[in-house]
Amino acid sequence: MSKTMKRPTTRKSSTRKTAARAMSQESDAKSMLQEFLVDELKDIYWAEKHLTKALPKMAKAASSEELREAFENHLSQTEEHVSRLEQVFEILGMKPMAKKCDAMAGLVEEGKSIIEDTEDGTATRDVGLIMAAQKVEHYEIATYGGLAQLAKTLGLTEIKDILGQTLSEEKETDELLTEIAENHVNVEAAGEDE
Numbered sequence: 319m320s321k322t323m324k325r326p327t328t329r330k331s332s333t334r335k336t337a338a339r340a341m342s343q344e345s346d347a348k349s350m351l352q353e354f355l356v357d358e359l360k361d362i363y364w365a366e367k368h369l370t371k372a373l374p375k376m377a378k379a380a381s382s383e384e385l386r387e388a389f390e391n392h393l394s395q396t397e398e399h400v401s402r403l404e405q406v407f408e409i410l411g412m413k414p415m416a417k418k419c420d421a422m423a424g425l426v427e428e429g430k431s432i433i434e435d436t437e438d439g440t441a442t443r444d445v446g447l448i449m450a451a452q453k454v455e456h457y458e459i460a461t462y463g464g465l466a467q468l469a470k471t472l473g474l475t476e477i478k479d480i481l482g483q484t485l486s487e488e489k490e491t492d493e494l495l496t497e498i499a500e501n502h503v504n505v506e507a508a509g510e511d512e
């Protein structure tokens with residue numbers, strides 16, 4: 319009798335153990351995913367800070383007023399992107415940390431070599447600058463798109479919204495650069511002699 323009495327108790331506790339194990343596995347997976355999110359945040363934080371130094375150089379190198387203005391406006395936005403990321407770190411209860419983003423370092427290097435390889439004051443230089451800048455924007459769009467989705471999966475709604483705001487601005491900038499290239503710069507550059 320005592321054995322049969324014990325049996326359900328044992329079964330219950332083992333059911334509880336299985337449930338607890340499943341829950342802890344789920345929270346482990348969640349924390350691994352959150353760790354990945356934090357790692358990616360450090361990467362884009364470095365990238366955005368790096369861009370606040372690169373964009374003034376690109377603005378200075380631009381030949382057309384329109385393109386210079388676009389770079390200057392995006393510099394102010396980029397400064398905002400940096401502080402939004404600081405906000406995200408704060409929500410996660412962390413100090414902002416940057417981790418070198420090799421991809422962004424490479425894209426900025428590419429922009430620098432375009433400036434070196436093209437002549438000052440030419441539309442051809444602007445074509446190159448727009449292409450380099452759009453590669454940067456596409457990297458940012460991919461990153462913020464992925465991060466916003468990840469935050470949503472983790473139930474971090476506030477963070478998802480903050481990252482989504484930046485994502486919209488990166489997309490707008492990309493579209494604006496396409497417009498400048500299509501409507502003005504590319505046409506002018508096509509008429510430039512060597």
Ligand SMILES: [Fe+2]
Pocket residue numbers: 366395396399458484488
């Ligand atoms: Fe940005």
Ligand SMILES: [Fe+2]
Pocket residue numbers: 392396454455458488491
């Ligand atoms: Fe950007």
